[in-house]
Amino acid sequence: MENAGGEKPIRVVISEANPGSADQLRQMLMRLVAGGRKVSIAGYARDGLEVAQMAVHMQPDLMFIDTEMPGIDGFEACKLAIAANPDTICVMVADNVTPELVQASMRAGARGLLDLAKPESDLRELVDEFVELRQTKEKPEFALATDPEKMPVSIAVTAAKGGIGKTTVATNLAVLLAKRFPDQVVLVDFFGQFGNVALSLDLRPSFSIQDLLGYEELDVELVEGHLAHHDTGLKVLPGVARGNQEELADVDIPQLASLLGMLRRKNRFNVFDLPALLFPASPYVLSRCQHIIVLTTLDDIVTIRDTAALTELIVKSNVPVERIKLVANRVHKANDFTIQNVEEATGMKVWAQLPNEYTVVSKARNEGIPFVVSRPREAISQALAELAKRIVAESTPEHIAGTNE
DSSP states (O other): OOOTTTOOEEEEEESSSTTTTTTHHHHHHHHHTTTTTOOEEEEEEOHHHHHHHHHTTTTTEEEESOOOOOOHHHHHHHHHHHHHOSSSEEEESSSSHHHHHHHHHHHHOOSEETTTTTTTTTHHHHHHHHHHHHHHSSHHHHHHOOOTOOOOOEEEEEEETTTTHHHHHHHHHHHHHHHHHHSSSSEEEOOOOOSSHHTTTTTSSSOOOOHHTTSSOHHHHHHTTTTTOTTSEEEEEEOOOTTTTGGGGOOHHHHHHHHHHHHHHSSSEEEEEEEEETTTTHHHHHHHSSSSEEESSSSSSSHHHHHHHHHHOOOTOOOOGGGGEEEEEOOOOOOOOHHHHHHHHHHHHHHEEEEEHHHHHHHHHTTTTHHHHHHSSSSSHHHHHHHHHHHTTTHHHHHHHHHOO
């Protein structure tokens, strides 16, 4: 039950092996209540088994467990309580703390060991730590880490060579995701060819990725302030301008890690238009992505050979092979090679196919309007929409866990 100020009291269960053995701790807790801390004693556990039972039935926030309990000792009771209700924080209690008791408490999974012979301020600090922990669960980042519908997902779109349609696919895929998750998708033109992402979206950005990587320290507000906004609900971190790529070739990895971390804190999907392994930072970005879309075409044996080499390099950089999505672009019956040729060369199954609709793609690029917006019924738009659905479906924690078994 909430108090008048709206703060929920901390529900506590105390072990009491013998009548009166918990009096000292109970009095200490009552003095905390008198001092303004909201604590409610929900019950008393009389033996080790009851400790575990009350963890389930009482759902306490804190449990104080005496190291010596009848039936099941306090350490075993602590293990059972944590297994039964991982949300309950267990603290062992002793009259005389020794290094051996500290080690035993840690092995049992206890959050701490309260020495009743020490000053009462130790208990106050422990309760304050719990309050701080509970407040952590109210932060937006907690939902990002635990809510399957909010967990951030990073997607790289790359290719072994230029001209395969990497930017076109990345841009239209990001737009499709943004239509489903407005203001929760960012497209990063990662050292792209002179800002082609912005050109494809008819954006005239004021900032680029180069500006952000120029700061010594980043925060969420600073990063968000450097993103361009498209009318589809997509956010864009534009690439560098013509002639400035060399300045970013040796980007500091910790600095890049900070940028990626800030983007993930605010966005459900982070899509990277990523060049092949031309820069030292590219392998790092790939290692942070749950999905790596590797594009290839079927009309050039060199492209197929280079795609096989690229996928091999990605796997050798310790990226799990199941994260790689091999996508055949511009598929047409007149192609010189087949899907089977690509699969034999790479040793991987083609995950998706995109049809060759040069006129649709070219006109959309020249207009600065993604074809999934201007021509949603075209075959290329439908194929990309299906690809986006599969990405979303495969971005659930259950699916990701299953692929790593």
